[in-house]
Amino acid sequence: MERQSASSPDAGQERVMAAAKHIVKSLAVSKNAADDMMHFLSTFDPRLHPLSSPETGDEASDSGPDDAPGRGGDGEEEEEIAAAEEVIRRCNSSPSSSETIGMMDYLYAVDDAIAAAGHSARAAAAVHAAMPRLEEEVRSLLSSSPRRLSLSSDDVDEAATPSASPRHGTLSPDAAASVRGVADRMLRAGYGPELAQVYVSARRDALAESAALLGVEAVAIEEVIRMEWGVLDQKMRRWSHAVRAVVRTLLAGERLLCDEVFESDEELGHECFADVARGCVLQLLGFADAVAVSARATEKLYRTVGMYEALTDVQPDLEALFSGDGARGFFAGEVSSTVEQLGSTLRHTIEEFGHAIHGEASRKAVHGGEIHPMTRYVLNYCGLLAESHGTLDVVLGDAGVNDADEASTDGCAAASTPSARCIRELLTLLLYKMNDKSRLYDDAGLQNIFLMNNLYYVVQKVRESPPLRELLGDDWLRRHRGQIRQYETAYLRASWTAVLSTHLRRDDGAASRPPAGHKAAAPQGASAKGFNAAFQELYRAQTAWKVTDPQLREELRIAVSERLIPAYRAFLGQGSRHPARHVKCSLEDLENYMLDFFEGVPKFVRW
Template sequence: MAAADEKVRLTAQHIVRTLATSKNAADDMIRILSGFDDRFSDLFPSSAASAGAATGDDRSPTSKEESPAIGRDPTKEMSGSPLKSSLTTVQEVNDGDDASEEISAEERHGISEEDSVKLEMAEKLVLMWDSSANSISSLFESSEEAAQYLSAVDDLLSISSDQSLPTSHRVRAESSLQLAMSRLEDEFRNLLSQSTTDNSTPRHSVSLRRMALSDPTPVASDTPESPQGELEHSLSLPISSEVIAPYIVVPDIIFDLKQIALRMIAARYEPELCQAYSDTRREALTDCLVSLGVDKMSIEEVQKIDWPTLDSKMKKWIQALKIVLNGVLIEEKCVCETVFESSENLKDECFAEAAKGCVLQLLNFGDAIAIGKRTAEKLFRIVGMYEALAEVLPELESLFSGHARLFVKEEAEGILSRLGDAVKGTILEFGNLIRGEMSKKPMQYGEIHPLTRYVMNYIRLLADYSSALNSLLADDDAYGSDQGTGASTAEGANLTPLGNCMLTLITYLETNLDVKKKLYEDEALQHIYIMNNLLYIVQKVKDSEMKTLLGDNWVRKRRGLIRQHSTGYLRASWTRVLSFLRDDGLVGSGHSNRNALKEKFKNFNNAFDEIYRVQTNWRVPDPQLREELKISISEKVVQAYRSFYGRSRGQFEGRSASKYIKYAPEDLENHVADLFEGFQGVPGNPRGREAC
């Protein structure tokens, strides 16, 4: 019933404020309401007394402690508003002899009628909104009610700090002020929470700076792929409007937050204010990280995650770090500077308390990765994390001040250093992996070894991080020239730290390939195998930034090695065949000479058929190298056969020639064209490709 009565009283005072445009209108309304219900007499004691005297009514109040209407708007007292007219009317009605005696009594006790009215109105308004009795409705749902309440708090602050007023009045003001601070703290928390109450439909836009976030880890494959798949984060994109915005303070409420903060700071409630802000915003920023894919995890939990899941989390961490530090926390800093404008200490303290947990959650994940197990597949994500943290470190430091800044700076720099160590350690592990790969099964047809593909695609990606890696490897002796790799001092003399690192890793690979070639019994196939792999290495270097890092001399030297192996192939594969085309052992044109020719053609046919049968299975994937080898064979073998064929054909007559001479020079050309295509050829068939 008490709450219902209070609502009735408030309704009455609202009517008075609205209609009190003149003295008569106010008097008439007060008289009518007082006559209707004596409870309204409590609201307007002086006016009701005058009304009672005029009508002979003896129900007018006699206590001077009763207050005027609590529904006034203190912000409009000096603006000529209806409330001012109403108060003027009440004062004029109180101009009687009894009222004069009461005012004089108040003045004798050191407080004016105006201050007394302010105090009692403020007390009643604060009681009406007491948090313990009115915790459901929000004071700031109505701007008018919020303005009245804040004006009442201003009155209480003024009275409680005025040493010229009686102690009893200042104590009363301080008591009400405590209740008001409790209510304002609740309202402050409630307003801050509005940003995260509905994440599905952002109710506001934010001014996040435009950021271009790159996925730093392209997939290593034979097909070059762009490593810079940019993901733009701007106001128009879902990442900002649907994911980020719900966790940023709504611009519309910042003014209300500032008004509350001003009163709480004036009342020396800074600790409670800071606690309210930091508790609410700390939780919101943590939720923001979760929405970006960065969960709160211990180091042990991170190290137990399987690689595909961890890879995804590392990628999201890089993006989240940039979004949070280049956008969300900058917005948060601006909010703190606006809301706590009247207190320099609170600006920094509230931001630090709200943001520190979010920052540490990001840094802790980076630390877990840095001290985790070093495996080759993690390298590019770790480099990406290192680059991202190094990039935002100046911004991170500038956000904080004082002790918080030193703490965050030391933490971030420590983790950055450990990430750098992880990068260097992972590259060393990768080098050990290359040297230790000792598979005993040769590639069946001399093709490019999977290790070569993996290593060269891996090394090619290092060039995309040349700035960071040159800095990290600058003081690392492990990648100086000629560091246990067989790489010549001359080759590495003028290279950058990353260039030396690449040279070292490629030399490891070349050494491993040289060992693996011995798995082939056929010497000619050894040369084909080395040519295929060396050419793949050279092409990967030429088609990427590696050429800039390793230089033209390195490329020319490897091309020279390929030519050497081409010569070695011809010698190992065709020397014996060519021996059957020499004229040694042939004398004149007699019977013995024909027998010798028959033997030579027979041996040549068998040798060529065997080579054709075997080498049509071999594969040379590069079309240019494949064609160069065929041309070399034709120039040496087919031309020699054509000459021998021309000299010997006349020794045979009629059908006997076809019995011993299996191939015409043109047939031999066609058969050479089938070599290194990777299919089973059919000896004697000039269309071996179609026959298989």
């Protein structure tokens, strides 16, 4: 019977445990060394898990078979608690022991303590003692080696997307899995608030660091107001791209990480994510608010449109990240407020731009009747507005435009949209202002050259810009091309009627060929000399006038030639008794002189 009993499984296990304890007790020079040996042996056989030190091992062996390891009962649990307590104590007190035992063994010890904490004060105390180490582990993992995100200076003109996947944000997948393992134990132990505090602190700092790499930084309103335009322009441009990256990569990744770490407590996870994201989101919105309330300079409009479009683009994504009526309502309200402020800024900036056009009061005429700088500026401005017409339709609504009746006559459905009416009104203000500017010129012919130059530029820019052409319509283009022809006619009348009717006339007063079959009378010397003087003056003046567009310049020369050359040919055809004395210019010379007109370089004819 003794032989059979000794051969039983329980007896064999007892002998293994006893032998192991004897070896450890014989070789160990200290209690810590003994514990280290027990831990080493346990890696070969789980039955050798260090349930006790050599000293307690003797006591365990003396306590009878009911309390022996592997036999169950209170004795076994007490040994497990004692072992867990010892591992926790050693790792907490000695960094070298912590390195020897390793984090996984520490977590197994915590598991044992948590399992018994509900009915053992000793186990509960061990769990409590383990929490600082677990908190530090969570903090270390959440702050370790974040993946770098950045937008280079070359990326700000493109819809740049950071390279990191939204999964886990800037945290590596391995680190995220480790955090979850530690967090699960803290949550099971009832230390959710402590976990939340550590988690929020670490991830809030990591998120702020990553957002800063994308160009998101805290800027006070006073700084924005004082900022030079070149610096502010760069910041506004970067913000428009960074807000998309922050919402769709950083915050989306943080939400996924939160969901994973707090899988067993979703409500706490939602609260933690809101706390992590709050500072970053408010910092993003703070810059946009500062831009919105700063001076509404016209040069800021295009960048403000970009910021408005970027924020409204990510608005649904941002609001969807938050759960719970409280958090979602808070962030939705903050975003909506900023969107409204940016929209209000856009409306007032456009309105003030119209006032600036109307109130422009410089009294300096542009040399040679060239295109006025204001015309170029306004057309560039309107072109940018046209490119964002969808956004402007939302922002403007029915505000600030009063020419709906004109819109119905343009033959284009887009012409009735708020953006189309806005652009049409700005161009109308511009053309009225150019009409006022034309009065700065004393010469009526130059007044019409100036008006022609500016209107032709407007029409060409509208024709060449698909968004502008679509918004204003072909009827608008036809009407204004007709106006250009009217300015041309007015120019010809103002500049050439006197020459044609006074100096290149027949004796009967007509400025055309003599009737067929009639002999022409000799021209009057006074008429020839008068034409010479008049043409010299016109040549001096109109070579200094500038018609910027080559096609328009050629059209004007042709229009002048069609009136002047036939009349001069007829004038010469009448004959003269003293052609050398009075006729200084041949027909060919006159045609060549015409090629110098409207080049903006004054020239002189010396006869």
